[in-house]
Amino acid sequence: MAKSMHERFAVTDPDFMLSNVDAGSTPGMKSKTKARKYVASLAPAFREWQTRLYAERKQGLLLVLQGMDACGKDGVVKHVVDLFYPTNVRVTSFKAPTDVEKRHHFLWRIRPVLPDPGNIMVFNRSHYEDVCTVKVHDWATPGVIERRYAEINKFEQEAVEAGITIIKCFLHLSPREQGQRMLDRLADPTKRWKFKEGDLDESDRWQEYMAAYDTAIRRCSTEAAPWFVIPSDNKWYRDWVIAQLLLEWFEEMQPQYPGMEQLDISALKRRIKASSPG
Secondary structure (H helix, E strand, C coil): CCCCHHHHHECCCCCCCHHHCCCCCCCCCCCHHHHHHHHHHCHHHHHHHHHHHHHHCCCEEEEEEECCCCCCHHHHHHHCHHHCCCCCEEEEECCCCCHHHHCCCCCCCCHHHCCCCCCEEEEECCHHHHCCHHHHCCCCCHHHHHHHHHHHHHHHHHHHHCCEEEEEEEEECCHHHHHHHHHHHHHCCCCHHHCCHHHHHHHCCHHHHHHHHHHHHHHHCCCCCCEEEEECCCHHHHHHHHHHHHHHHHHHHCCCCCCCCCCCHHHHHHHHHHHCCC
């Protein structure tokens, strides 16, 4: 029996290292054409499940997208998240905190945007910046960073207990592919706006970032909120995996339209007909 995406990509190894994952691998799917066609075909199913989720209003879904620059977070939003109706889906991003946010606990800006029951939220970058980017740049002491792993686990456990499922996807990109994507941005006038010279400075610290992510993934991949490490050198494969992760969640959670037994359907029909002109 073929492994589910959850089984294949969830991090359960306490000694996990990103260097042991081939960012260019495509286990389970070798055809770009088939993968793209399959993902596009999921729109009707996603929208049906989404409607049920909103009608039921018992569960919320949080999709976390994390990774290095050019790993494809925006691409996942475009090719997968946009398959949903826009009505109860929201995408937000957490970058450098504002002066106001700096005066509060690092999770202060995260809590208000967790999805309400029936809604889907996407974090394009997330609270993991506060144990990865912050760690690489020494913007917090080792003791503060150490406490944050436990605080994140507690925060995510509480969210799950409140009815929110958290699907955390690390989009694993190779440095060679990142370099090619940056060159592609420079070559395309419509994408040059995405390029920042500071991104090159971050790329120069690649190994430091990988070490920081290794630790964050190991320390914060829990039973309640596991990390999924997605090989992302192939954009079509990345989207195929994440789309299936979402589909697996819907099929497991099975949101349903609520029963409306309290409604007197016959009486309501008579009233509608009586008030309708003609």
